Amino acid sequence: MHNPPHPGETIRDDILPALGLTVTDAAVQLGVTRAALSRVLNARAGISPEMALRIEGWLGLDNGGRADVWIAQQAAYDLWKARSAGAPTVQRARLAPSA
Numbered sequence: 001m002h003n004p005p006h007p008g009e010t011i012r013d014d015i016l017p018a019l020g021l022t023v024t025d026a027a028v029q030l031g032v033t034r035a036a037l038s039r040v041l042n043a044r045a046g047i048s049p050e051m052a053l054r055i056e057g058w059l060g061l062d063n064g065g066r067a068d069v070w071i072a073q074q075a076a077y078d079l080w081k082a083r084s085a086g087a088p089t090v091q092r093a094r095l096a097p098s099a
Contacts, residue, residue, distance in 0.1 A: 004080050006043035007073040015059070016041075030054045047074040 016026055027037040031054060039045035047055070052067035052074075059065030 002080075003084075004073070004076045006077050007047045007070055008040040008043050008045075010073070011055075012041040015064075026058075030058055046078065047071065 011026075012023075016023070019026075021029070023038055023041065024034050027034040030037060030051075032051070036045070040047060040051065047070045049067070049071060052070040055070050056065040056067040
């Protein structure tokens with residue numbers, strides 16, 4: 001599996017430049033602190049469901065803002081990181097004998 005980008009990197013590298021916005025401007029428009037947005041943009045925090053809804057309202061559905069897409073990107077990134085760290089050792093589930 002390839003290394004999917006953190007969704008915050010997409011906002012930082014693609015969306016903010018396309019909109020001509022600074023981090024501060026975007027944070028104001030999103031209704032979050034600059035520090036909170038910066039953590040997301042620098043992959044130190046994930047896209048929460050609340051942030052995904054803020055992005056949806058900010059970008060609009062027609063411009064790639066669907067909350068479920070942002071959540072799916074975050075989940076793909078998180079799963080890749082977990083797999084890269086090594087899957088935990090577990091016992092396989094055993095089916096109970098039928099009665």
